[in-house]
Amino acid sequence: QVQLVESGGGSVQAGGSLRLSCAASGNGVSHSCIGWFRQAPGTEREGVAAISAGGTNTYLATSVKGRFTISRDNANTVYLEMNSLKPEDTAVYYCAAKSVGYCTTRSDRYYYWGQGTQVTVSS
Secondary structure: OEEEEEEOOEEEEOOOOEEEEEEEEEOOHHHOEEEEEEEOOOOOOEEEEEEOOOOOOEEEOHHHOOOEEEEEOOOOEEEEEEOOOOHHHOEEEEEEEEOOOOOOOOHHHOOEEOOOEEEEEEO
């Protein structure tokens, strides 16, 4: 069983920055790929970023490349640093974990999910 708790969401103006944290705990979490996803009202959940178990490999969606970075510390907290935020980044952001198979930003490959944190970017 893996537990995931997101924090760091909030409201910012366009061009601003936020850092989201995902505290991951439980069996096998250190061997798990952790991903960040977002979902705006009326839209499908979108994969934003993912980081492999050792932090060696990272994956970013095209829409956030050059603005967002994903990192992971030794305590299995995964961070999503978001810069140059745009109103279209407004969504509930979720982190998720998968322990089997390759690391990916496909949401249907993830089994464990956090509760989400709201990010609102105003123009």
